[in-house]
Amino acid sequence: MKNLIVSCLAGAAFVASSALIADDHYTTFDQQAQAALTPDQALQLLKDGNARFVAGDSIDRDLIEQQRDTAGGQFPFAVVLSCLDSRSAPEVVFDQGVGDIFVGRVAGNVVDTNLLGSFEFATAAAGSKVIVVMGHTACGAVKGACDGVELGNLTALLDEIEPAIDAVSTPVGTDRSSANTEFVNRVIETNVKMQVNELLRRSDVVRGLVEEGKVKVVGAVHDLATGEVRFL
Numbered sequence: 576m577k578n579l580i581v582s583c584l585a586g587a588a589f590v591a592s593s594a595l596i597a598d599d600h601y602t603t604f605d606q607q608a609q610a611a612l613t614p615d616q617a618l619q620l621l622k623d624g625n626a627r628f629v630a631g632d633s634i635d636r637d638l639i640e641q642q643r644d645t646a647g648g649q650f651p652f653a654v655v656l657s658c659l660d661s662r663s664a665p666e667v668v669f670d671q672g673v674g675d676i677f678v679g680r681v682a683g684n685v686v687d688t689n690l691l692g693s694f695e696f697a698t699a700a701a702g703s704k705v706i707v708v709m710g711h712t713a714c715g716a717v718k719g720a721c722d723g724v725e726l727g728n729l730t731a732l733l734d735e736i737e738p739a740i741d742a743v744s745t746p747v748g749t750d751r752s753s754a755n756t757e758f759v760n761r762v763i764e765t766n767v768k769m770q771v772n773e774l775l776r777r778s779d780v781v782r783g784l785v786e787e788g789k790v791k792v793v794g795a796v797h798d799l800a801t802g803e804v805r806f807l
């Protein structure tokens with residue numbers, strides 16, 4: 576079982592994550608398995624994981640065993656930038672274990688230089704195949720930005736969401752505060768798309784990998800009510 580993933584990926588036909596979870600056992604990717612994965616396959620692993628999460632069928636992992644297995648090295652297949660929100664944890668939402676995915680988290684899932692550097696490490700140096708920028712419904716950061724909340728350093732962070740608010744046009748007289756859920760949802764989705772563009776604009780390294788077909792960058796929105804992640 577230990578080498579199940581490797582044998583699947585090394586074989587002529589890639590067997591999606593159903594093969595990875597035989598007997599409810601899951602082994603973290605090793606270097607060979609990670610290298611054999613395409614960006615589309617990496618994305619599919621996240622989609623499959625989210626489907627398991629939504630169905631209440633998350634894998635019963637032995638996390639301590641995974642901890643031991645990965646102590647000598649890590650080969651995560653994906654990177655997720657998500658909000659700080661306690662209800663939108665990527666490892667949980669995508670049903671992944673120790674060593675499976677890199678995660679960067681900041682309120683409002685906005686990119687900055689430190690995160691870009693981290694993603695460049697995760698892809699160019701550590702071999703991950705897909706970067707997902709994931710927003711979520713009912714995002715307090717986006718709501719706060721819509722309402723012009725000011726609080727210490729949070730003020731500058733929420734300013735980063737301002738362009739997404741400005742980009743969402745509404746008829747005159749529309750409530751553009753957090754009380755308008757439809758408006759907030761549009762800002763959430765727009766912010767994700769803008770952060771994806773920002774990432775590609777500001778990172779020559781990631782953009783180069785994308786142009787070479789080695790990495791994919793996609794946006795997504797996690798629905799807190801259903802658990803479902805909708806890819807944009």
Ligand SMILES: [Zn+2]
Nearest residue numbers: 658660714715
């Ligand atoms: Zn949030």
